[in-house]
């Protein structure tokens with residue numbers, strides 16, 4: 558975490574007064590491969606990053622949360638007993654998490670808090686999951702004696718997105734933020750909840766994000782539309798095969814997808830084609846990683862980009878342009894990362910090609926779009942934790 562405890566503390570005391578509280582942090586994430594698979598019961602392959610959210614919190618003995626956003630210089634007070642909550646989304650995350658923790662039986666009380674983050678907003682690195690996970694972890698520690706397990710904390714963040722923000726997201730981002738481990742990626746089976754840590758030490762390669770700084774807006778929303786398409790395909794397969802146990806596209810086969818052609822829209826078929834392909838690609842990447850075969854990992858990343866762009870249609874011109882530059886610079890693998898509709902590409906680059914790639918990407922992007930993309934070297938860090 559590049560953010561400093563002292564910076565947050567100074568602002569906490571300035572804006573909320575009194576004694577210091579406890580300080581917690583929770584990271585954003587990258588995802589090597591496995592996009593839009595989480596809500597389809599598939600696999601994802603994320604890792605937590607160094608960048609994250611940091612929050613100072615002090616119970617105040619009332620039923621009111623007094624919150625200050627250091628980055629936005631915005632203050633609000635809201636009661637945890639009021640069903641409606643604040644309007645601004647940065648405060649709604651905190652409110653939603655508090656309410657969801659109460660629903661789990663945690664005796665949440667009011668608190669004073671100041672928070673800040675260094676996950677670039679809209680980069681597809683899950684700044685919102687970092688915020689939710691930070692407060693879920695903190696509330697569990699301060700009011701719940703730490704008795705809620707990590708996966709449930711991740712689900713609290715996910716439920717907050719669903720109920721308080723309106724994004725029907727999967728579990729990947731909150732899972733990664735809570736469970737992250739330095740120098741490790743994680744392969745999560747989103748159907749069973751089982752996961753494994755994979756030490757990430759790609760000798761001779763680097764992971765770098767190129768942030769297009771084009772912002773996506775998931776609320777209201779193309780993201781939910783994609784999810785609906787997938788669910789519609791599942792429903793139609795189930796109608797044709799009532800005996801089949803199928804709740805997500807994880808259980809669907811290529812043959813079944815062929816069978817429902819004409820029964821669902823061509824668009825729904827394209828979306829499901831991506832998801833079935835992505836399911837296979839994550840497993841291929843796991844095998845390749847076990848054999849140290851980064852060329853295959855990279856090839857699958859390019860295939861994912863193609864699918865996200867042409868089948869799932871969550872790319873945009875700027876991200877396709879960055880992907881083309883990666884190809885031109887012989888980068889091993891490159892693709893859009895996260896939900897899409899803007900944000901970053903994630904690139905697996907041989908060390909000797911790194912300087913040229915980064916320079917070329919920045920120059921060409923600037924020539925074409927009149928602004929510099931931001932280069933973010935990936936450092937895999939730890940998950941939610943108490944700092945002091």
Ligand code: GLA
Pocket residue numbers: 591592593594595596683726727728729730895896897
């Ligand atoms: C967003 C969502 C995740 C996941 C990704 C796409 O980040 O929050 O749950 O669906 O998009 O893989």
